[in-house]
Amino acid sequence: MKWMNNLATQLLWSGEISNRAEKQVVADKLAAMVKDGQTIGAGSGSTSFLALQAIAARVQEEGLNCRVIPTSKEIEMSASILGLQVTSLMSDKPDWYFDGADEVDGGKNLIKGRGGAMYREKLVMSCAAQTYILVDQSKFVKKLGEKFDVPVEVQQEALHYAETQLGLLGANTVNLRLAEKKDGPVITESGNFILDCNFSEIGSDLEAKIKDLTGVIESGLFWGYNPEILSN
Ligand code: 5RP
Numbered sequence: 001m002k003w004m005n006n007l008a009t010q011l012l013w014s015g016e017i018s019n020r021a022e023k024q025v026v027a028d029k030l031a032a033m034v035k036d037g038q039t040i041g042a043g044s045g046s047t048s049f050l051a052l053q054a055i056a057a058r059v060q061e062e063g064l065n066c067r068v069i070p071t072s073k074e075i076e077m078s079a080s081i082l083g084l085q086v087t088s089l090m091s092d093k094p095d096w097y098f099d100g101a102d103e104v105d106g107g108k109n110l111i112k113g114r115g116g117a118m119y120r121e122k123l124v125m126s127c128a129a130q131t132y133i134l135v136d137q138s139k140f141v142k143k144l145g146e147k148f149d150v151p152v153e154v155q156q157e158a159l160h161y162a163e164t165q166l167g168l169l170g171a172n173t174v175n176l177r178l179a180e181k182k183d184g185p186v187i188t189e190s191g192n193f194i195l196d197c198n199f200s201e202i203g204s205d206l207e208a209k210i211k212d213l214t215g216v217i218e219s220g221l222f223w224g225y226n227p228e229i230l231s232n
Helices: 020-031 046-062 073-081 118-127 156-168 206-211
Strands: 039-042 067-070 096-099 131-135 150-154 171-176 193-199 216-219 228-231
Touching: 020 046, 020 131, 020 228, 039 046, 039 118, 046 073, 046 096, 046 131, 067 073, 096 118, 118 150, 118 216, 150 156, 150 206, 156 171, 156 193, 206 216
Parallel strands: 039 067, 039 096, 096 131, 131 228
Antiparallel strands: 150 193, 150 216, 171 193
16 A cells, blocks of 8 residues: 655655756766666765656656665655665665766766765765766866865764864864754764865875764765766
8 A cells, every 4th residue: 555645745855956957968868778677876966866757757667677775865755756666785786876966077086965965875886886977067177176065974972073183184164064944953864963174175085084084974075986977
């Protein structure tokens, strides 16, 4: 038996989707790559949300048998509403992974995590043999950090230690990400805080140095993962 109430049947997205038409073009390109029988890791954010809908349309029209491993509650809920089979890393390995990004440089390095889902995004990406990053033209930068800070997810009690250590790694500013429609900080799906860190220089060793700090769960810096970039 299926739930038929509004929240179980209507797709929700928080706010306007920026550059929606451009993102839709890339989402459709990605959906065209799905093959019957595949398990697909699904990233988070609005581009991934559009891609998931395009995949669901193909699954329904062509009767494809596909499973999806979501990286956030938002994508898990959407996949379920769209009638996709949802699974997890506990029982399945993704054939491939797709996701959006906030910034992409010339070496295909990324900043991600505007949506706060970078921990599960990096985990599912790491499990997949191939990753596709879906971006509209606004995401390309000469140098990482041009438009976005590097988000760092930290265990709550590590807040002050992490701020101090991130400063020693060269962060100009370290801001606790605050929630909208709730007082106080954003609490991630794993129960942690997010620190948005502004760095003037982001080098190839920064991701590892951040990850090495006690209390850091993950950062939104994706250096050297060599994804395939799909754009409009
Ligand atoms: C979420 C992410 C997103 O992939 C990134 O923020 C891009 O989002 P959008 O597709 O909405 O522009 O990393 O944690």
